[in-house]
Amino acid sequence: MDIENVACVGAGLIGQSWATLFASKGCAVNVQDQQEAILTSALTRIRSNLGFLARNGLLDGADPQEVLQGVTVTTSLVEAVKNVEYVQESVFEEYDVKKAVFREMDAVAPKDAIFASSSSGLLITEIQRVTTQPDRCLIAHPFNPPHLIPLVELVPGEQTAPDVVQAVSDFMRRIGKAPVVLRREAPGYIANRLSAALWREAIDLVDQGVASVEDVDKALRMGPALRWALMGVHLTYHLGGGPGGIEHFVDTLGPAFASWWKTMNTWTSIPASAASKVIEGVTNMNVVQTKSREEIVRWRDEKILEILKVVSGSQP
Ligand SMILES: NC(=O)c1ccc[n+]([C@@H]2O[C@H](COP(=O)([O-])OP(=O)(O)OC[C@H]3O[C@@H](n4cnc5c(N)ncnc54)[C@H](O)[C@@H]3O)[C@@H](O)[C@H]2O)c1
Known part of the structure; x- marks a missing residue:
């Protein structure tokens, strides 16, 4: 058609x-x-x-x-x-x-x-x-x-x-x-389910006083997000397992992840206190205070194109 x-x-x-x-x-x-x-x-x-x-x-x-x-x-x-x-x-x-x-x-x-x-x-x-x-x-x-x-x-x-x-x-x-x-329907599909899982933890880190809104975002974009632009989480961890690959990663770091999962909150709606901390944190971000929404959107769009030039069709 x-x-x-x-x-x-x-x-x-x-x-x-x-x-x-x-x-x-x-x-x-x-x-x-x-x-x-x-x-x-x-x-x-x-x-x-x-x-x-x-x-x-x-x-x-x-x-x-x-x-x-x-x-x-x-x-x-x-x-x-x-x-x-x-x-x-x-x-x-x-x-x-x-x-x-x-x-x-x-x-x-x-x-x-x-x-x-x-x-x-x-x-x-x-x-x-x-x-x-x-x-x-x-x-x-x-x-x-x-x-x-x-x-x-x-x-x-x-x-x-x-x-x-x-x-x-x-x-x-x-x-x-x-x-x-998708092979099977799931609410939120793939990418938003992943985003939702990550966002809950990002909100919780702020709510529990572990880090500021700005530092949670910085930890993502200066760390894992750089690799995620090239590889998904699975290939990333395959490399993280060294010569033993993903199998070694599951064996050795799986228990560490399990100990972190045990400490994570699993709420299913954003606690009011957390929402107000995140809203205040974002409102006070330096970039939000000093740039208009339009300026941030234009910067984002230009940078997305630059990132795409690097990653499109890219294979190791
Ligand atoms: N915002 C995002 O980041 C995003 C990303 C991916 C998908 N989506 C999805 O895309 C859809 C639209 O989201 P959005 O962010 O553009 O929302 P939006 O509020 O900006 O736009 C929705 C538009 O739909 C119009 N509308 C409502 N009822 C209508 C009707 N009966 N007939 C014709 N027009 C009608 C509204 O007037 C409005 O202009 C939603 O299903 C949303 O989940 C949003």
């Missing part, structure tokens, strides 16, 4: 970024949201994202203004999805909202259109039930910002057809993404 015409339903942070990516790769993109004001700011953001891509040589020499001609905005869901092969839904992270959108799209989109949700962790098995074509629904979860971060997690539900997963995987590869297909 050739995917050339796509709709981005929901034009917030993630919808705008997906629209940038699809347009930059030559797709015709209909962007839909409920209010004109949101669409106006989405278009401003997409224009600025395309300018950023062009300045960094990521628009194949195309003029961002011309690429922008391929983007149409509308408040009408019918208009947005009526002629497309693929919909990327990025509305609020609530089952009721997503189900209402899927039900409405199902009634008006072409019968062979694929519906992909950007959800950060909801189960598509639950959402696809409200459609008449559940086999054509799946999760395509990006990492923010989708027009720069390659990962997309493809999560089929109980009724998703394997050929639909394959078609989306092919499409994502074609537009430069790095798809990972």
Whole structure:
């Protein structure tokens, strides 16, 4: 299946970024949201994202203004999805909202259109039930910002057809993404489950007074995150095991990890005291005090591109 015409339903942070990516790769993109004001700011953001891509040589020499001609905005869901092969839904992270959108799209989109949700962790098995074509629904979860971060997690539900997963995987590869297909649904999928496990400990270290917000972040980015940009945790520990590799690591450091796990908190909602310490700590970070959000985002995006130049396609 050739995917050339796509709709981005929901034009917030993630919808705008997906629209940038699809347009930059030559797709015709209909962007839909409920209010004109949101669409106006989405278009401003997409224009600025395309300018950023062009300045960094990521628009194949195309003029961002011309690429922008391929983007149409509308408040009408019918208009947005009526002629497309693929919909990327990025509305609020609530089952009721997503189900209402899927039900409405199902009634008006072409019968062979694929519906992909950007959800950060909801189960598509639950959402696809409200459609008449559940086999054509799946999760395509990006990492923010989708027009720069390659990962997309493809999560089929109980009724998703394997050929639909394959078609989306092919499409994502074609537009430069790095798809990972889950074998089985799990709330939060892979990357957010890992992030959630790490974030709980990061919050707890602050809450228990072990370190400041700034030092917890520094310990990550000046240490493990540098290796993680190249290798996942498993290959990293394979090297950590020396000549004996991962087997030696499991044998020798497994018990040490076990002793740390025993001391870790396992709360399932952020304790109020911890939340206020983290919020205060982040608010008082030097960079947050001295730079605007926009300046930090631009710096982040430029550095992501530099990191990608180093790691893309890189093999030992
Ligand atoms: N923010 C992130 O880092 C991130 C990363 C990956 C995935 N996601 C997921 O992407 C989705 C969107 O997140 P976001 O951060 O862009 O949120 P957001 O609040 O910035 O944007 C959501 C948009 O959806 C619109 N919307 C709500 N109901 C709608 C409807 N019925 N029809 C059309 N538009 C509707 C809202 O007006 C809003 O503009 C969520 O499912 C979220 O979990 C977010």
